[in-house]
Amino acid sequence: MDILLGVGGSELSYHALEETVERAQATGDELTVAIFHNEEVSADAEEIRERVETTLAETDFDATIRRLEGDSPGSELVSMAESDGFDRIVLGGGERSTLGKIQLGAIVEFVLLNSQTPVTLIR
Amino acid sequence: MTRDYPDEPADKFPGPPRTVTDREGREVELLAADASDHDGVLEMYLSFDPADRAQGIPPAREEAIEDWLDTILGEDTLNVVAVHEGSVVGHATLVPDRHGEHELAIFVLQPFQGAGIGTNLVETLLGLAQSEGLEKVWLTVERWNDPAVALYKKVGFETTEAESFEIEMSILL
Numbered sequence: 001m002d003i004l005l006g007v008g009g010s011e012l013s014y015h016a017l018e019e020t021v022e023r024a025q026a027t028g029d030e031l032t033v034a035i036f037h038n039e040e041v042s043a044d045a046e047e048i049r050e051r052v053e054t055t056l057a058e059t060d061f062d063a064t065i066r067r068l069e070g071d072s073p074g075s076e077l078v079s080m081a082e083s084d085g086f087d088r089i090v091l092g093g094g095e096r097s098t099l100g101k102i103q104l105g106a107i108v109e110f111v112l113l114n115s116q117t118p119v120t121l122i123r
Numbered sequence: 124m125t126r127d128y129p130d131e132p133a134d135k136f137p138g139p140p141r142t143v144t145d146r147e148g149r150e151v152e153l154l155a156a157d158a159s160d161h162d163g164v165l166e167m168y169l170s171f172d173p174a175d176r177a178q179g180i181p182p183a184r185e186e187a188i189e190d191w192l193d194t195i196l197g198e199d200t201l202n203v204v205a206v207h208e209g210s211v212v213g214h215a216t217l218v219p220d221r222h223g224e225h226e227l228a229i230f231v232l233q234p235f236q237g238a239g240i241g242t243n244l245v246e247t248l249l250g251l252a253q254s255e256g257l258e259k260v261w262l263t264v265e266r267w268n269d270p271a272v273a274l275y276k277k278v279g280f281e282t283t284e285a286e287s288f289e290i291e292m293s294i295l296l
Contacts, residue, residue, distance in 0.1 A: 094179075099218040099226045100191055101263055102179035103289050 001029045004086040004117075006068075006077045007052055008036050008107060009043030016092030016122040017052060021061050031063040034080060036073035040105055074110030081117040089115055094123040126224065126261055127283040128295045134279070138250030139203055145238035149207055153247040156202040156214070161192060164204065167211040168192075172233045177265055178289065181230065194218065195228075201255060203248040205231070205240050215244040217252055217260065224259040225252065237270070245278050253296050261293040 005020050007013045017033065024031045033056075035048045045067060056063055068076040081089050093108035102123070104112070112119055139155040156164065168181045168188045182188050195216045196202060205213030213231040220226055227248070231241050252260060262280065264271045266288055275292050276282075284291035 096179065097218075097226055097263075098220055099195060099216070099228055100180040100182075101177070101226070101228065103263055104287065106287065109287055 001027070001087040002085065003029050003031050003088050003090055004034060004077065004081050004084075005031060005090045006034050006036060006073065006107070006111070007048055007092075008038030008073065009041040009048045009051075010038060010092065010095070010105075012092035012095060012123070013038075014051060014055070014092070016090060017055055018059075019122050020090050021055065021059050021063070024063075025059070025061060031061070032086070033063050033065050034068050034077055035065060036068040036076070036107075037071075038073065038105070038107060074107040074114070077107075077111055078115045078117070081115065086117055088118050088120060090120045090122060092122045094121065126222075126259075126291070126293060128259055128293045129279075129281045130295075132258075132295045133249070136246045136250035136253060138254050139247050141243070141247055143239075143243050145235070145240050145243075147238045149235075149238070151212070151235075151240055151243070152206045153243055154204055154206060155251055156196070156204040157200075158196045160202070160204060160211075161196060163206075163211040164196065164202075164214055165189070165192060167204075167214060167232060168230075170232065171230065175230070175233060175236075177268065177271075178263065180228065201225075201248060201251050201257070203244055203251060205235070205244050207235070213240050213244050215248040217248060217257065224261060225257055227260050227262040241271075241274050242277060245274065249278070249294070249296060258296050259293065260296060261291060263289040263291050266290050 094102045141153045199219050201217040203215050204211045212235040215229040217225040280292035280294045283293050
């Protein structure tokens with residue numbers, strides 16, 4: 001399968017990266033990592049790219065890294081998945097408050113509602 | 124992130140302990156609770172209908188419930204339980220977030236829902252919060268959970284964010 005993983009710099013998005021790499025190593029999936037800016041997170045694209053590259057190097061796994069430039073990352077992720085024929089979109093999300101309630105961020109919600117490509121949410 | 128709050132503070136709420144009669148004629152005590160009430164609260168969550176879970180809480184497994192109770196009955200939290208004939212049938216909690224504001228959640232056992240206990244629980248917890256000097260209380264609720272949204276509005280919460288699956292509401296004490 002061709003997997004498109006969105007990473008916006010939240011801890012959950014890095015967790016999703018690790019899980020997805022591990023799974024791709026087992027299944028032989030092709031992985032593309034799309035880096036984007038998440039308004040809810042204070043991390044810039046360069047920081048995120050470095051962290052993604054480090055994880056890929058540490059796990060000795062090859063993936064394509066792309067950058068989503070616009071200010072609507074959810075929409076761009078959905079478009080990229082459709083136009084480039086990806087089989088699946090993967091996102092991390094579902095942050096818990098201290099009290100324990102899970103909330104989905106705006107990007108995850110947009111992708112879940114609008115994607116024609118199957119979506120995996122990693123919590 | 125800055126959360127919006129109503130401009131005007133809410134009126135004074137009644138604090139615990141209180142005794143009320145619900146719409147089914149059942150007598151219910153509303154009592155302040157803390158870690159020493161762990162066993163009674165655990166008992167309630169063990170008999171909680173999984174269909175009434177919201178946004179991942181209460182957790183399903185006993186071990187996970189125990190971890191969760193450590194947080195919500197922990198230091199700097201405020202709790203009120205509804206007790207009927209010696210058993211905990213409802214629980215409302217306020218847990219501090221990273222910004223010194225407090226998140227509210229409430230759970231009522233299925234046979235005791237729809238009888239006004241939830242409203243009394245929230246009001247009594249907010250009364251306790253006022254006596255402890257808390258000012259900012261917020262919550263999130265699933266958009267389709269009409270009874271809960273109606274309850275929070277009636278108590279005085281205002282919607283601050285309605286664009287997601289979850290509605291965010293807040294009240295100024």
